[in-house]
Amino acid sequence: MAILIIAEHDNSTLKPATLHAVSAAALIGDDLEILVAGESCQSVAEQASKVAGISKVYLADDTAYGHQLAENVAPLVAELGKNFSHILAPSTTTGKNLMPRVAALLDVGLQSDVIAVEGADTFKRPIYAGNAIATVRSLDEIKLLTVRTTAFDAAAAEGGSASTETLTELYDSGLSRFISEEVAKSDRPELTSAPVVVSGGRGMGNGENFALIERLADKLGAAVGASRAAVDAGFVPNDMQVGQTGKIVAPDLYIAVGISGAIQHLAGMKDSKVIVAINKDEEAPIFQVADYGLVADLFEAVPALESKL
Amino acid sequence: MKVLVAVKRVLDHNVKVRVKSDHSDVDLTNIKMALNPFCEIAVEEAVRLKEAGIATEVVVMSIGPKAVQEQIRTALALGADRGIQIETDTMPESLSVAKLIAKVVEDERPSLIILGKQAIDSDNNQTGQMLAALTGMGQGTFASDVEIQDNEALVTREVDGGLQTVALRLPAIVTSDLRLNEPRYASLPNIMKAKKKPLDVKSAAELGIELRAHTELLKVEPPAERQGGIKVASVEELVDKLKNEAKVI
Ligand SMILES: Cc1cc2nc3c(=O)[nH]c(=O)nc-3n(C[C@H](O)[C@H](O)[C@H](O)COP(=O)(O)OP(=O)(O)OC[C@H]3O[C@@H](n4cnc5c(N)ncnc54)[C@H](O)[C@@H]3O)c2cc1C
Numbered sequence: 007m008a009i010l011i012i013a014e015h016d017n018s019t020l021k022p023a024t025l026h027a028v029s030a031a032a033l034i035g036d037d038l039e040i041l042v043a044g045e046s047c048q049s050v051a052e053q054a055s056k057v058a059g060i061s062k063v064y065l066a067d068d069t070a071y072g073h074q075l076a077e078n079v080a081p082l083v084a085e086l087g088k089n090f091s092h093i094l095a096p097s098t099t100t101g102k103n104l105m106p107r108v109a110a111l112l113d114v115g116l117q118s119d120v121i122a123v124e125g126a127d128t129f130k131r132p133i134y135a136g137n138a139i140a141t142v143r144s145l146d147e148i149k150l151l152t153v154r155t156t157a158f159d160a161a162a163a164e165g166g167s168a169s170t171e172t173l174t175e176l177y178d179s180g181l182s183r184f185i186s187e188e189v190a191k192s193d194r195p196e197l198t199s200a201p202v203v204v205s206g207g208r209g210m211g212n213g214e215n216f217a218l219i220e221r222l223a224d225k226l227g228a229a230v231g232a233s234r235a236a237v238d239a240g241f242v243p244n245d246m247q248v249g250q251t252g253k254i255v256a257p258d259l260y261i262a263v264g265i266s267g268a269i270q271h272l273a274g275m276k277d278s279k280v281i282v283a284i285n286k287d288e289e290a291p292i293f294q295v296a297d298y299g300l301v302a303d304l305f306e307a308v309p310a311l312e313s314k315l
Numbered sequence: 316m317k318v319l320v321a322v323k324r325v326l327d328h329n330v331k332v333r334v335k336s337d338h339s340d341v342d343l344t345n346i347k348m349a350l351n352p353f354c355e356i357a358v359e360e361a362v363r364l365k366e367a368g369i370a371t372e373v374v375v376m377s378i379g380p381k382a383v384q385e386q387i388r389t390a391l392a393l394g395a396d397r398g399i400q401i402e403t404d405t406m407p408e409s410l411s412v413a414k415l416i417a418k419v420v421e422d423e424r425p426s427l428i429i430l431g432k433q434a435i436d437s438d439n440n441q442t443g444q445m446l447a448a449l450t451g452m453g454q455g456t457f458a459s460d461v462e463i464q465d466n467e468a469l470v471t472r473e474v475d476g477g478l479q480t481v482a483l484r485l486p487a488i489v490t491s492d493l494r495l496n497e498p499r500y501a502s503l504p505n506i507m508k509a510k511k512k513p514l515d516v517k518s519a520a521e522l523g524i525e526l527r528a529h530t531e532l533l534k535v536e537p538p539a540e541r542q543g544g545i546k547v548a549s550v551e552e553l554v555d556k557l558k559n560e561a562k563v564i
């Protein structure tokens with residue numbers, strides 16, 4: 007039986023998160039199909055059909071799916087998904103919102119945040135903020151997974167030539183309505199896929215000082231992240247939070263500035279290849295995971311670092 | 316309007332997690348347990364709705380062995396009116412939890428049901444969404460703001476790109492994110508009062524829900540240890556290391 011992957015997109019572009027989910031699916035089997043549900047999202051279906059390894063794309067195009075409301079998309083996925091061995095989605099906020107609803111409709115369990123595929127029914131996933139790794143076996147006929155994008159390489163976006171089937175059955179629950187959206191706009195790379203991330207914590211002192219982080223980030227072509235304390239203090243918006251309950255990142259280089267290194271923050275970045283910590287407290291726990299630690303006042307060290315790059 | 320809050324007993328978030336030496340699970344013997352932080356926020360939100368005159372009653376429920384009564388009492392001390400414990404031998408999986416909560420929803424008929432967005436032990440982030448499917452309700456997950464207007468809940472959600480606001484027809488399910496509110500501390504008089512508030516105990520079997528296993532836990536391991544690195548003495552040395560040793564810039 008084939009594996010169904012739920013495409014993550016904004017009605018115009020297929021998000022890279024989808025490509026990571028495709029790679030995870032390819033470790034389970036080789037008959038891979040993608041569902042694109044959205045509104046006026048024909049171009050996304052075209053992009054999905056070119057992804058290497060995909061044999062078929064399902065397109066469900068309707069206003070009801072325009073904002074990915076789980077109340078409308080879940081019954082669509084559950085109905086289509088009945089004929090698949092596995093259903094995968096990236097573990098983004100969209101995937102996490104949708105997949106448990108699909109699971110309950112199908113009366114099956116769901117493995118959240120899978121980081122390794124051990125077999126068709128056996129997976130690894132972090133629990134307790136990544137302080138333990140569980141190996142779990144799914145006992146259901148249809149296996150549902152959300153996959154952590156940083157744990158799987160992206161599949162090639164080109165090379166495939168899948169056929170497209172349009173789904174016409176409409177699921178509009180009327181339970182919820184989209185009202186508005188405040189989407190942070192930035193010219194910097196996306197946090198979860200950037201090769202370099204510079205994050206600031208409570209040590210930044212205020213929102214204006216984050217300009218120091220931004221300048222350093224721009225010099226490195228990096229994305230900007232933050233600790234929860236920095237978000238809670240109102241220095242930066244919530245979509246920048248890295249950690250157990252924020253975004254999971256695993257760049258080649260992660261620079262933590264004025265961040266103490268609480269386990270909940272480490273849960274979101276400790277799989278980075280190289281970690282740099284700049285903190286004035288030499289006892290800060292962040293130094294226990296940092297490859298390179300610099301004990302210094304960030305207000306001197308960060309501008310100095312920027313000027314030397 | 317009645318509000319139902321489901322809370323989970325988990326290990327305290329300040330406690331260091333240890334994996335059992337036989338790798339069968341995490342070791343929870345003699346470990347400090349607490350109310351899941353997201354559930355604390357869920358209780359606080361319900362209590363605020365009551366204080367604002369919007370909610371008339373706040374019912375708190377928890378599923379698990381007798382010990383979960385401790386967390387129900389904590390929620391009662393924070394201002395919930397009465398508690399329900401659904402007794403099970405072990406902590407059931409998310410789908411079973413959702414089925415049991417759905418049964419209580421059927422009996423209690425609340426207008427709003429608030430859960431935490433995730434339990435910090437399983438890190439599942441599933442139960443609220445599953446409950447919404449089982450009860451056929453709308454879901455406002457990862458909520459950072461909730462407003463009740465007419466017969467709808469306006470929920471602002473923390474999504475990857477920023478914030479999204481949706482309107483849900485009541486009754487509806489909300490799952491709380493960290494910034495929904497800052498929970499209060501229970502005062503000593505309220506802790507005393509909580510001891511006298513009603514707490515109903517029912518067994519899962521009494522509710523007629525069959526608890527099926529969907530997942531088998533094969534092994535629990537500690538994560539790969541990260542080797543601590545070195546301290547550099549200056550910004551110059553840092554740049555040199557990043558360029559010539561780590562080769563990441
Ligand atoms: C359920 C739960 C979930 C959570 N989820 C997350 C999450 O997803 N992400 C997250 O980040 N946190 C999360 N937290 C919060 C976490 O426990 C910490 O409170 C938080 O990470 C602390 O942020 P911080 O390091 O910026 O602040 P602090 O711990 O206050 O550290 C600030 C650091 O800055 C340093 N500093 C100050 N001034 C300077 C200076 N001038 N120069 C250099 N260094 C300086 C200090 O030495 C200190 O080490 C969660 C907590 C809970 C309970």
Ligand SMILES: Nc1ncnc2c1ncn2[C@@H]1O[C@H](COP(=O)(O)O)[C@@H](O)[C@H]1O
Pocket residue numbers: 321322323324351353354357376377378379406407409412429430431432433434435437438439440441442443
């Ligand atoms: N045993 C339980 N009893 C009551 N509520 C629970 C239980 N397990 C999970 N929940 C609720 O579901 C939320 C999300 O849990 P989870 O889906 O396991 O991450 C928690 O914050 C609780 O509100």
